[in-house]
Amino acid sequence: MNNVLVYCELSEQNRIADISLELCTKGRQLATQLQGRLQAVVLGHKVEGLEKQLYLYGVDEVFMADDERLAPYRTLPHFELLSAVIKEQHPDIVLFGATSVGRDMSPRIASYLRCGLTADCTTLEIGSHTDAKTKQTYENILLQMRPAFGGNIVATIVSPETRPQMATVREGVMKKEVLDATYKGSLTRIATDGRLDKADKAVRIISREIKEQSINIKPASIIVAGGYGMGSKENFQLLHQLADAIGGEVGATRAAIDAGFTESERQIGQTGVTVRPKLYIACGISGAIQHTAGMEESGKIISINTDPNAPINSIADITIVGDAVAIVPQLIACYNNNLK
Secondary structure (H helix, E strand, C coil), X not given: CCCEEEEECECCCCCECHHHHHHHHHHHHHHHHHCCCEEEEEEECCCCCHXXXXXXXXXXXXXXXXXXXXXXXXHHHHHHHHHHHHHHHCCCEXXXXXXXXXXXXXXXXXXXXXXXXXXXECEEEEEEEECCCCCCEEEEEEEEEEEECCCCEEEEECCCCCCCEEEEECCCCCCCCCCCCCCCCEEEECCCCCCCHHHHHHCCCCCCCCCCCCCCCCCCCEEEEXXXXXXXXXXXXXXXXXXXXXXXXXXXXXXXXXXXXXXXXXXXXXXXXXXXXXXXXXXXXXXXXXXXXXXXXXXXXXXXXXXXXXXXHHCCCEEEECCHHHHHHHHHHHHHHHHC
């Protein structure tokens, strides 16, 4: 069957995680191209009503299990139910978030079903593939694209001969968009009685310690990002001052973080977070693909760089040629003067 199935994760607040909604948005597009249905699996406790949120994103059918043994997440109870749904429904594509949960569950499913799995995808498309040896052409298969060799190339991976085609997708690389506020799918409840007995006994959670995330730049509408070109941790404080003045957050390249200029939670790029702010100010950033892959879809990009030929300038809407250490204080002063 040409259906696409999304495994939905739940947040600590018992809501559908953003990564799962992003996958539903993409899954809807893929299912439409394949002329199939979009399905979603929700496993947890006190999840009644969450299916209504998924309908908004174009989900045709939600498979839901509500059992106290399913929350918080443990591998075996979730595996027991999810694998059964996949075997019963025979979806063509199964998508997971590239999170700690997705990276735990997806390889178990792939191994159990003897099918392929591509990790940390950044792009998913439906297309054709011709085998270089056999010359056989496969139509309407999932093209799974992900960075390789340190982000220097983008590899396209296919699994034409096994089903389902499975992939984990990095958070933030897919857009989260409501399809239709009136869209209505169907709900299928998964029975848990007798099915979780063995799985429930393997691991028990005695206690949980949860630390709130102190830095989260992903939802920021304005980001002031700095690279190694800022020169020092002290100079990086100028970016915090600018961000405070204009109501934004501070981001950074991997090189800046490796140099100790700021916290690792602020890293943007292939090995950091992917962001889509309305305004992105890149200060002292050369624009290597490892970084631009995480911010190139920003609404407006301003580049401040001493090198007029820096790669970042090719995707910038506005380029300021100069030293960011000298220019950023001028931007702060100008902004503050305009507020008076």
